[in-house]
Amino acid sequence: MQHDSRNARKYVAEFVGTFVLVFIGAGACIAHHIYPDDITHAGVALAFGGVVMCMVYGLGHISGAHINPAVTVALMVVGRFPRHEAIPYLLAQCGGAFLATTAHLVTFGNGMAGAAQFGATFPIAITLSGAFLLEAVLTFILMLVIMAVATDERVPRGIGGLAIGAAVCVDCLAAGKCCGASMNPARSLAPAVFAGGAPLDYLWLYIAAPVLGAMAAAYLYEKIRT
Numbered sequence: 302m303q304h305d306s307r308n309a310r311k312y313v314a315e316f317v318g319t320f321v322l323v324f325i326g327a328g329a330c331i332a333h334h335i336y337p338d339d340i341t342h343a344g345v346a347l348a349f350g351g352v353v354m355c356m357v358y359g360l361g362h363i364s365g366a367h368i369n370p371a372v373t374v375a376l377m378v379v380g381r382f383p384r385h386e387a388i389p390y391l392l393a394q395c396g397g398a399f400l401a402t403t404a405h406l407v408t409f410g411n412g413m414a415g416a417a418q419f420g421a422t423f424p425i426a427i428t429l430s431g432a433f434l435l436e437a438v439l440t441f442i443l444m445l446v447i448m449a450v451a452t453d454e455r456v457p458r459g460i461g462g463l464a465i466g467a468a469v470c471v472d473c474l475a476a477g478k479c480c481g482a483s484m485n486p487a488r489s490l491a492p493a494v495f496a497g498g499a500p501l502d503y504l505w506l507y508i509a510a511p512v513l514g515a516m517a518a519a520y521l522y523e524k525i526r527t
Contacts, residue, residue: 402491
């Protein structure tokens with residue numbers, strides 16, 4: 302019974318953490334669309350990096366603060382996360398993301414949120430293969446940092462949130478204007494479903510590329526770990 306309660310707390314933490322990530326991050330994208338001179342591209346990158354940092358520090362001790370299906374899958378395939386917990390984590394993450402996008406619909410209204418495509422991700426002035434490669438590489442960088450700070454006891458304790466948040470921020474700064482810099486299938490899924498059109502057409506890219514990039518980084522770190 303105690304084990305079930307502990308697992309439930311993990312799932313709730315993943316639900317809440319992903320809700321906050323999408324509510325703040327995609328919300329910053331919507332605000333950027335409405336007020337482009339005030340909420341700049343750098344501001345959106347800081348919002349994403351900052352909220353990930355906050356969630357790692359706020360919820361990491363409860364669930365690990367994956368708040369990202371690609372991270373959960375990558376940790377699972379290298380044996381650093383229990384397989385039986387993967388599906389509940391993925392469902393909690395996607396559920397939190399959908400609640401956040403629903404909240405955007407309520408707060409901004411369909412007019413403003415719809416015009417901003419709910420902060421959805423899709424290739425911008427870049428080829429499909431280029432966007433796929435970018436998303437895979439960006440997620441590879443993020444996951445490499447996660448593997449170091451979350452699974453290697455030689456890394457000083459307490460820096461995980463800062464390092465992971467910084468990785469998200471620099472990835473967004475580098476490529477957010479090209480591909481959206483999602484690095485997170487749940488973050489892309491909910492806005493795409495609400496927006497429809499191009500974001501939904503390209504959703505497969507924002508599921509496959511982050512998962513492949515995250516798995517590659519996890520496998521590499523396991524190989525170079527000494």
